[in-house]
Amino acid sequence: MQQSGEIAVIKTGTYLDILLMIILVAATYYYYEKTKDPNWKPFIRHIPALDAISEGVGKSVEEDKPVHFAMGASGGQLYSNLVSMTLTALAFLRHITGLCAEYGARLIVHMPYQTESIPIIEGTAREGFAFAGKPEMYRRDDMRYYGRGALTWTQGVTASYAEEGVGLNLSIGIFYSDCPISLEMAHIMGGMNVGGTGRWIMAYAFAMMCDYVFLGEEIYAAAAQVSEDPAMLSGILIEEVGKFFVYILLIVGTLLAAVGLDVASLLSL
Amino acid sequence: MAIFKREIPTAVLSFIGIVILLAFFTTLDIFETLKGVVTSWIPVVSAASVGLGLIYMVYAQYMNYQRKKTLNNQIYLVVPLIFFVIFFGTAIVVPGNTASDAYQWLYFHIYQNVGGTIYAVMFFTLASSAIRTMRLVTKDSSGAVQFRLEAAALMFGGLIYTLRQIPLFQVYLPGIVGFGEWVMMVPNVGGGRAAVIAAALGAIVVGIRTLWGKERTTTEVD
C-alpha cells in the first residue's frame, strides 16, 4: 500500500476522517475535563417528548396497565454500525426502570432477537431497579423473548399488548419494518406511544403513529438528558462541535467550489 | 476481583475498537491482521449464544402460566415447544437437514407464510395511521379551522411517491413518474441527508465515549 518515495503510515483517503476524529476526540477531552466541576451544567433545549415519558408512566399506573419498553426486533445489535443506538436504547431502559420503580408501575421489556444482547439488556434492567432501591421489582419473566426474526417479535408484542394492556409504550432503538405493527397496535389498544429511532428510513412510522416523537438524532440528546450522566450530557456539546465542523465544511467547500477549486478531490483526501 | 468485572472488560473493548480504527486509517499490516482475526470471531460468538433465546422464551412462558393459568398461557407454554420439536427434529433427523423436502415443506407452508403475512398486515396498519395523520386541516374545539403545514409536507411526499409506484397511475397520470422521482431525489434527499449526518455525529460521539470507557451501559452493568 505504501506510495513509492514517501513513508505513508496513514492511508490516503482517510485524512479528513482523521481530522474530524481528532476534533471530536479533542472536544471529548475538553468537555470531560469540564465535567469535573460539579457545578457545570450545560444548556440543552427542551425536548417535548421527554416529559411525555413520566406522564405516560403516570397514566399506566392510573389505568393499572403495564409500561412496555421495546428497543426494536433487531435492536440488540452490538457489532454493527448501529451499536450506538443499542446503547442509547439501554440508557432509556435504565431511565424507564427508574420511573417505574418510583411510580410503582409494572415494566415489560420486549427484548430484541439478537441473543447476544440479552445479557446486557437484562443487566441494565436489573441494575436500574436496584439503583432505584427496588430490586424486587425486577422480574425475569417480564423480560420477553420471542424467537429470531422480526415476524415473531411483532406478533409477540401485539399479543402481549392484547393480553396485558398498554399504558405507556416506549419504543426507542433500532427499528426496521417491525414498528408499523407494534406502534399502531399499541395505539389501537389505547396505549400512549412515545418513541424514536436513529434510522431515518423508519422515522416516518414514529412521526405518524406516536403521540410524542423523538425525531432522528433527538434520541441521543434525549438519552443524555434523562441519564443526568455528565459524560453523556457533555456528549451533546461534543456533537455540537461536530455540527460546527459540518457547517464550516459546507460553507468553505461551497465558497471554494464557487471560485472554481476542485472541491471533489479536496474532500476525498 | 472487581478489576476483572469492570476495568479489564472495558480495556478489552477499547483495545479492540482502537485496533480496528487503526486498521482502517493506517497502512501497518499488524492492525489489518489483528482486525481480520477478531472480525472472523464475531460470527462464532454471536451464533454460539443462540441457545439463550430458547431458555428465556421457555422461562417467561412458564412463569406466565404459573401466574395465570388461562387458555392463552397454556397455548404459549405448549405450542411453541411442540413446533420447536417438529422443526428441530425434522432438521436433525431427516437426511439433508434443512435442505430436505420435509423441512422445506414445513418451512414454506408455515414459517415463510406467516412471516410474509406479518409484513402484509403492516400495509393495513400503515394505511390507518396515514388516514389519521394525513389531514391538511383540523378543527379545534371552538370550530376554528387550522392548516397543518407539516402534515401537508408529509402528505405531499407520501402521496406523490405512492402514485408514482402504482402501475395504473404510471400509465394514466402523465408526468407522475418524473414528479415522484423528483420528490425522492430532491426534497427527500435534502431532509434525509441532514438527518443522516446528524445521526452519524450522534453515533460517533457514543462510539468515542464507549472507547473512552465512559459509557455507563458497557462499564457498569454486570
Next chain:
Amino acid sequence: MASVIGGLIGTLFIIATMSMLWKDNVFFRFGQAAVMGASIAHYTFMNFQSVHNNAIKPILAGNVLFIIPLILGLLMYSRLSSELSWLAKYPTSVLVGVGTGVMIAGTLRGQIIDQIKQTILDAFTGLNGILIFIGVVTAFSFFIFTKEHTGALGTSVKIGRVFLMISLGANFSGELVWYLTQMIGRLMYILNEFIWPLLGA
C-alpha cells in the same frame, strides 16, 4: 393432494395471523405461538451449524485460535447465574469493541464527509441542487440542541422541518407499496397453493 393440504394449512395460518386486525382471538395466539417455536428451532439449528462450520471444524483442522470465540460465546450463558453473570461482559466487550470500531471508521467517511461533499457538488448542478443544499442546511439546524429554536434559527428550523416531513412521507410510501406487494403475494399463495389445486383436484 399433499399440496392441497399444505395450502390449506398455510391458508389457515395466514387467516390466523390476519385475524388480529379484527379482534384478539385464540387462533391468532395459536399461530403466533407455533411460529415462535418454529423460528427458534430454525435459527438455533442454523446457528449451531454455523458454529460447527466456523469454529469446530477449524479447531479440528488444527486452527486452535478459534477456541477463543467459542469460549466467548459460551460465556454468554453465564448470564443465567447471578454470581457468574459478570463473565458475560467479556464476549459483550469483544462484540461492542468490534462494532464501535467498524462503526466509527465507516461512519466518518460514508455518512458525514461524503454526504457533505455530495451536497456541495449538488449545489452547482442547478435549481434542484440548490434546493437540496437549502434542505440540508435548514434541516440540519433542527438538530442543534444548545440553543432555543427562536429568531433566525427558528425560521431555519421551520423550513428544515418541512424538508424532513417530505422525506418521512416519501419513506412511508416506499414501505406502503412494499407491504401491499406482500399482501398480494399472500393472496397469490392462497390461490396458487390452495384454491386452484382444490378446484382442479
Next chain:
Amino acid sequence: MATVRERLAKTTRFYQIIWALCLVGMFIPLVAPLGLPVVLSEPVKDYYNNIVGLPEGSVIAVSFGASASLLDEQEAQFLATWKTVFQQGHKVIFYCTTEDSPIVLRNELQVVVPESYGYTYGEDYVILPFSPLAEAGETAFAQNIRSIYTTDIQGTSLDAIPLMEDINDQSGIDLLIFQYTACTSIEWVVRQWVVPFNKPVIATTLGCCGPMAAPYYPTQVQGFLSGSGAGTELEVVSGNPGPGAAMGDAKNLGILPFLAAVLWMNIKPFIGKEE
C-alpha cells in the same frame, strides 16, 4: 373514560372497513388480470447491462442475504437475475449471509436449474453456507474468503473445489451482486467493497430500500433492483417472464380504497362533519 374508548372503537371500525375494501381490491385482478404495460427505469437497465456486459466466464460473487418472509417482494428479481446470469455463462459464488438464505436459494435454484444451462456444481457455481457476516464479515470476506468460509454448503473443503482454487479474496471476483433486506446495509458494500477495492457492485433489494440505494447510483453502485416492480421490469428487459407481472395489476385496485379514505378525511371538515 368511556367516551374515549367508544371513539377509539368507532375509528377502529372505520379502519377495518377500509382494510376490507383494500383486500377485495387486491383480489379481483388476481382472478381477472388487467394486463397494463410496464415502464422501464434506468437503474434496472444498468443492472441488466452490467451482467451481460461482462466477458463470458467472469466470476460473479453473490452476497445473498434474503429473507424468506420477504420473498414476495423479491422472487421475481431473483428468478430473472439467475436466468440472465446463467444465460451468459458466468461463474457464480453464492455466499449466504442470513439464516434464511440457504433455503431460499435452494428453492429458487429448483425453479431456475443451473444444470439445465450446462452448469456443473463446483466448477461453474458454488454455494457457501450461512454465516452471520454483517459489515465486519463483508470486510473479512473481501480480504480473505477462507477466514470466513472453510467449506461449501455440503461440507466440502474449499480447497477441494475447482472453482475456488485460485480465488482467495476480492481480486478473483469481477462483479458483486449484493442482495440485502435492511436498507442501510447498502452502506456496508459501499464501504467494504467499493471504497477500498473499487469493485463493480450491483444490488437487489426491497422497494422501500431503493431511496437509500439511489444516492450511491450510478457512481458507486452501478445498478439496482428495488422491489417487485423492478423485478417485473427485469423480466421484461431480459426477456424472461416470471411472477412479477400479476403483482403489478393487483397493486392498482388495492391502493384505491386507501387513497379514497385519505381524500375523505380531508374533505370531511369542510362539509360540517364532526371529528
